[in-house]
Amino acid sequence: MKALILNIDDKLWENTRGFELEEVPIPDFDPKKDAKKVLIKVHYTGICGSDRSVWNRETFKDVIFNSLHKEKKKMRVLGHEFVGEIIEVGNDVEEKFDLHKGQVISSESHLFCGRCYFCKHGQSNICENELIMGVSIDGCFAEYVKLPAYVLWPTNTKKIRKEVAAIQEPFGNAVHAASKVSLQGKTVAIFGCGSIGQFLILLAKTYGATTIIGVDPNEKNRTIAQELGAQYTLSTTNTPYASDKKLYQEIRNLTNGRGVDVSFEMSGFNASVNNALQNTSRGGDIILFGLKSGDFTIQHFDSIILDGKNLHGVIGREIFASWFTTQQLLENSENKIQKKIFNVMLNEGNETIIPIDNFSKVKIEELFHKHPKIIIKW
Numbered sequence: 001m002k003a004l005i006l007n008i009d010d011k012l013w014e015n016t017r018g019f020e021l022e023e024v025p026i027p028d029f030d031p032k033k034d035a036k037k038v039l040i041k042v043h044y045t046g047i048c049g050s051d052r053s054v055w056n057r058e059t060f061k062d063v064i065f066n067s068l069h070k071e072k073k074k075m076r077v078l079g080h081e082f083v084g085e086i087i088e089v090g091n092d093v094e095e096k097f098d099l100h101k102g103q104v105i106s107s108e109s110h111l112f113c114g115r116c117y118f119c120k121h122g123q124s125n126i127c128e129n130e131l132i133m134g135v136s137i138d139g140c141f142a143e144y145v146k147l148p149a150y151v152l153w154p155t156n157t158k159k160i161r162k163e164v165a166a167i168q169e170p171f172g173n174a175v176h177a178a179s180k181v182s183l184q185g186k187t188v189a190i191f192g193c194g195s196i197g198q199f200l201i202l203l204a205k206t207y208g209a210t211t212i213i214g215v216d217p218n219e220k221n222r223t224i225a226q227e228l229g230a231q232y233t234l235s236t237t238n239t240p241y242a243s244d245k246k247l248y249q250e251i252r253n254l255t256n257g258r259g260v261d262v263s264f265e266m267s268g269f270n271a272s273v274n275n276a277l278q279n280t281s282r283g284g285d286i287i288l289f290g291l292k293s294g295d296f297t298i299q300h301f302d303s304i305i306l307d308g309k310n311l312h313g314v315i316g317r318e319i320f321a322s323w324f325t326t327q328q329l330l331e332n333s334e335n336k337i338q339k340k341i342f343n344v345m346l347n348e349g350n351e352t353i354i355p356i357d358n359f360s361k362v363k364i365e366e367l368f369h370k371h372p373k374i375i376i377k378w
Contacts, residue, residue, distance in 0.1 A: 265286065
């Protein structure tokens with residue numbers, strides 16, 4: 001089968017980039033041995049911000065290579081956002097999980113153990129024994145993927161078109177982030193208007209935010225942010241770590257000198273984190289979602305405490321609460337969220353949905369600069 005893979009020695013990590021399209025074996029499937037698993041034919045996969053980070057060799061190096069060493073493998077099939085069809089089921093799947101051949105499903109990407117302290121306290125998204133699809137186990141950037149049935153999410157494609165169903169997982173990230181604090185009547189700033197930041201604009205509007213400010217250095221992202229409902233879009237200057245003084249003044253001018261009630265930091269860059277911290281009002285909330293490896297420098301650390309600001313770290317989705325909310329939001333045609341995702345974010349499929357046979361590193365890198373979300377059709 002065709003698959004997008006990482007197949008390098010760990011010593012070459014910093015000197016390479018991208019994914020390789022290669023033929024690899026279809027996962028073995030034995031209904032008795034794989035009693036609680038399924039084999040899935042993949043239809044569409046989404047390239048996530050974290051996939052782009054792997055493409056650029058910015059994060060997940062240790063997790064990938066430690067897991068490959070443990071499995072005694074040299075190749076990792078990447079990817080964790082998808083929609084597909086079940087084509088084989090283990091002997092226990094239909095009875096214990098109510099899943100069957102021919103069913104269209106998406107999937108949670110965090111494979112949780114169900115036994116650790118956090119899982120037993122309803123926090124399976126931070127399971128201490130978790131495996132991440134496409135990072136610490138083989139993922140879905142392939143024609144077929146084998147997964148445990150307990151992480152699958154049945155999807156009604158009469159209500160959610162497949163191209164959007166493929167990105168329920170990252171939409172669920174935005175749902176989780178937006179659930180941390182009430183947005184009703186709040187002034188909200190989103191620092192980093194890539195795909196998940198754009199989902200957050202749709203959610204903030206739906207959840208009653210009165211003012212939405214999108215911040216991004218990329219002009220295309222700012223244009224999309226406006227089309228999705230941000231009243232204001234601001235640029236920012238990239239620096240190694242320091243916050244943007246011009247941006248600070250612009251946001252103060254828009255908020256009567258106070259700063260915003262809620263900041264969402266979605267890019268993971270050091271300067272963006274400081275922008276979020278410095279532009280949040282006294283007593284405000286900062287939701288931290290963007291992810292980069294390494295140490296960060298925090299400006300004016302004392303202001304976080306002296307101004308009573310609240311920091312919230314968000315990883316993944318609340319399993320499966322975020323999925324239920326995602327389903328309800330996407331299936332509800334009145335809020336027009338699904339329509340805007342396809343028409344605006346995905347540009348009605350123009351240059352954003354790429355058949356796997358058309359994959360090339362040069363083409364994908366070109367599209368990365370033009371569109372916040374790219375989907376592969378298998």
